[in-house]
Amino acid sequence: MGAVQGFSAAHGEPASVDGVLEMIRATGGRATTSRRVLLEVLFEDQGHRNAEDLGSEVRARAPEVHISTVYRNLEELERMGVVTHTHLGHGAVTYQLASRSHPHLICAQCGVRIHAPDELFLGLTRAAQRSLGFQIDPSHLAISGLCSDCAPGRTADENS
Numbered sequence: 001m002g003a004v005q006g007f008s009a010a011h012g013e014p015a016s017v018d019g020v021l022e023m024i025r026a027t028g029g030r031a032t033t034s035r036r037v038l039l040e041v042l043f044e045d046q047g048h049r050n051a052e053d054l055g056s057e058v059r060a061r062a063p064e065v066h067i068s069t070v071y072r073n074l075e076e077l078e079r080m081g082v083v084t085h086t087h088l089g090h091g092a093v094t095y096q097l098a099s100r101s102h103p104h105l106i107c108a109q110c111g112v113r114i115h116a117p118d119e120l121f122l123g124l125t126r127a128a129q130r131s132l133g134f135q136i137d138p139s140h141l142a143i144s145g146l147c148s149d150c151a152p153g154r155t156a157d158e159n160s
């Protein structure tokens with residue numbers, strides 16, 4: 001992956017398929033069908049999909065697009081800072097538009113997935129920045145633990 005400094009979202013996160021294609025052209029790339037269809041799929045549905053899911057969706061619309069092209073396009077979009085990947089569990093990474101990436105909590109027992117507000121990580125991100133100069137990205141890895149159903153009424157005493 002290499003040492004990427006900060007987040008490449010500095011490009012200004014285009015808010016539409018055409019906006020991203022324009023950005024691709026501005027950097028010398030071509031607005032190919034495979035790129036357009038992949039972007040349409042990403043913009044239309046906010047669900048968490050891995051590369052294989054996205055490949056099937058692109059090919060359902062444009063069967064002539066080879067699956068390896070979809071994977072390569074995903075890598076390109078990620079390098080450009082348009083797309084990010086997230087590790088939600090033990091399976092394959094999922095991809096989403098960088099502007100829609102968000103933190104998750106996952107229950108280790110029942111597997112329930114909770115969308116966590118960014119504010120939850122404010123104290124942590126500030127402390128890491130201040131004391132270590134480290135910029136935490138809370139959206140990259142889901143945080144594991146026990147949900148309120150799986151850890152009912154558990155107190156600090158019972159845990160020890």
Ligand SMILES: [Zn+2]
Binds near residue numbers: 085087093140
């Ligand atoms: Zn990763």
Ligand SMILES: [Zn+2]
Binds near residue numbers: 107
């Ligand atoms: Zn649970």
Ligand SMILES: [Zn+2]
Binds near residue numbers: 048102104115
């Ligand atoms: Zn989510």
